[in-house]
Amino acid sequence: MKFNPIFAGALLALSAACTKLEPTPSAAPATISSIADVSATGFPETFETGTKTAYTTGSVTLSSGSWTLNDALLGNTTADAKTGSQSVRVRNVGSVGMNFNTTAGAGVVTVGHAVYGTDGSSQWELWASQNSGSSYVKVGSTVTSSSATLSTASFTVNLSGTVRLQLRKISGGTNRINFDNVTVEQYGGGTTTPPPTTGAKKFLFDGSHGELAGNADWVLDVNSGIPSRYPTPAQSGITSSTAETYWTGAISAWGVALAKQGHTVEQLPAGTAISYGNTSNPQDLSFYNVFVVDEPNIIFTAAEKTAILRFVQNGGGLFMISDHDISDRNNDGYDSPDIWNDLMQNNSVQANPFGFSVNLDNIVENSSNVRAGTNPILNGSQGAVSQLSFHNGATMTLNPTANSTVQGLIWRTSATSQGNTLAMAASSTFGSGRVVIIGDSSPADDGTGSPGNTVYDGWGENVSHPRLHLNASLWLAKLQ
Numbered sequence: 001m002k003f004n005p006i007f008a009g010a011l012l013a014l015s016a017a018c019t020k021l022e023p024t025p026s027a028a029p030a031t032i033s034s035i036a037d038v039s040a041t042g043f044p045e046t047f048e049t050g051t052k053t054a055y056t057t058g059s060v061t062l063s064s065g066s067w068t069l070n071d072a073l074l075g076n077t078t079a080d081a082k083t084g085s086q087s088v089r090v091r092n093v094g095s096v097g098m099n100f101n102t103t104a105g106a107g108v109v110t111v112g113h114a115v116y117g118t119d120g121s122s123q124w125e126l127w128a129s130q131n132s133g134s135s136y137v138k139v140g141s142t143v144t145s146s147s148a149t150l151s152t153a154s155f156t157v158n159l160s161g162t163v164r165l166q167l168r169k170i171s172g173g174t175n176r177i178n179f180d181n182v183t184v185e186q187y188g189g190g191t192t193t194p195p196p197t198t199g200a201k202k203f204l205f206d207g208s209h210g211e212l213a214g215n216a217d218w219v220l221d222v223n224s225g226i227p228s229r230y231p232t233p234a235q236s237g238i239t240s241s242t243a244e245t246y247w248t249g250a251i252s253a254w255g256v257a258l259a260k261q262g263h264t265v266e267q268l269p270a271g272t273a274i275s276y277g278n279t280s281n282p283q284d285l286s287f288y289n290v291f292v293v294d295e296p297n298i299i300f301t302a303a304e305k306t307a308i309l310r311f312v313q314n315g316g317g318l319f320m321i322s323d324h325d326i327s328d329r330n331n332d333g334y335d336s337p338d339i340w341n342d343l344m345q346n347n348s349v350q351a352n353p354f355g356f357s358v359n360l361d362n363i364v365e366n367s368s369n370v371r372a373g374t375n376p377i378l379n380g381s382q383g384a385v386s387q388l389s390f391h392n393g394a395t396m397t398l399n400p401t402a403n404s405t406v407q408g409l410i411w412r413t414s415a416t417s418q419g420n421t422l423a424m425a426a427s428s429t430f431g432s433g434r435v436v437i438i439g440d441s442s443p444a445d446d447g448t449g450s451p452g453n454t455v456y457d458g459w460g461e462n463v464s465h466p467r468l469h470l471n472a473s474l475w476l477a478k479l480q
């Protein structure tokens with residue numbers, strides 16, 4: 001990734017950004033009207049608009065419509081768990097419900113939840129009505145909130161026609177719960193079906209591992225401070241002339257370019273689990289073709305590492321982007337080189353499965369030392385790649401003994417032999433899946449991001465950057 005170096009002493013983690021450019025696909029873009037994975041009108045509901053400061057039952061107008069808050073209010077204190085400036089706070093056996101209907105039904109519904117402050121745990125449920133609130137039925141299992149950090153609960157509603165929803169707190173007495181970031185997928189969105197094997201593919205961009213930490217912005221779109229599942233506006237509105245500023249993340253150009261070619265892009269929000277083979281998780285990796293993780297700043301759990309490796313082993317594509325050494329943006333003791341090396345060296349599936357490791361270095365270099373030949377990542381449908389610019393990034397060391405398929409794509413200028421050291425980008429296969437790694441987040445940075453974040457246009461720095469990322473994306477999706 002790229003960023004502005006800030007030196008206040010001998011060692012200070014740099015905070016980097018990346019660049020953007022509007023790539024022109026070599027083929028005419030496919031129509032986007034066939035993409036079904038869209039949110040219901042007005043959603044996600046982030047509870048950022050409206051004011052209600054008392055628990056007394058009353059209605060409040062939010063961005064999605066009018067909601068009734070019973071024994072509930074909109075809280076904005078430091079003790080309220082939230083991703084923006086406020087969230088719903090419910091006590092006793094209060095409820096939060098829509099006074100309007102979604103007109104396209106409801107597929108998968110997700111709800112962010114946490115306990116308020118230091119309160120004890122409580123339970124709550126999701127209920128749905130298909131007759132404008134005359135009667136409701138419970139959806140899914142009862143959920144227990146016990147952590148003060150927002151988690152995401154998912155419900156497969158799958159109701160057509162007009163639907164309205166209600167969140168009901170059912171236990172815990174005066175203990176309070178916060179609700180935030182309610183997403184509603186239109187009925188028939190298809191997110192719980194296997195990924196397509198031909199044609200349009202499904203790409204999942206991670207936003208759950210500190211990709212917004214510090215000055216970073218390595219997601220497609222940010223809404224009220226979070227990378228919501230569906231970037232907004234809906235990607236169904238993207239045409240061949242849509243600018244990357246359609247979304248507000250620093251890698252939005254990448255996502256918009258994929259959408260222009262007819263592919264579906266989603267984000268994995270913070271607090272959402274990385275799983276593989278868990279069909280009750282609507283964003284289980286098994287529902288996607290490619291998983292993109294741009295400079296993670298939170299280490300993967302043991303279960304997440306197993307999920308990622310099994311996903312690749314069984315045919316998925318993994319796009320890994322690192323950054324330079326000493327780039328711990330959230331000061332938790334791990335930067336992206338640490339996190340990627342931990343995935344590959346400390347897992348229960350296979351040691352060094354991809355045949356490379358990330359070096360603990362920090363380079364700034366524009367290199368034209370590109371692998372020759374007909375490699376589809378370097379000479380694919382999106383054009384030929386002739387150079388790669390690092391603005392504080394890390395190199396990779398390759399280990400063909402661990403994985404004979406590993407190969408460098410671009411090396412530092414000083415790597416005259418194009419051997420196993422000083423690789424700036426590399427690829428390999430593992431099982432029936434594919435992996436690509438780039439050692440800097442700057443080349444993917446499109447120069448636009450969330451308000452207050454400083455990013456830089458690495459995507460538009462030279463034509464090779466969008467070509468490299470898009471060719472690699474399509475190769476990972478087994479389209480070239």
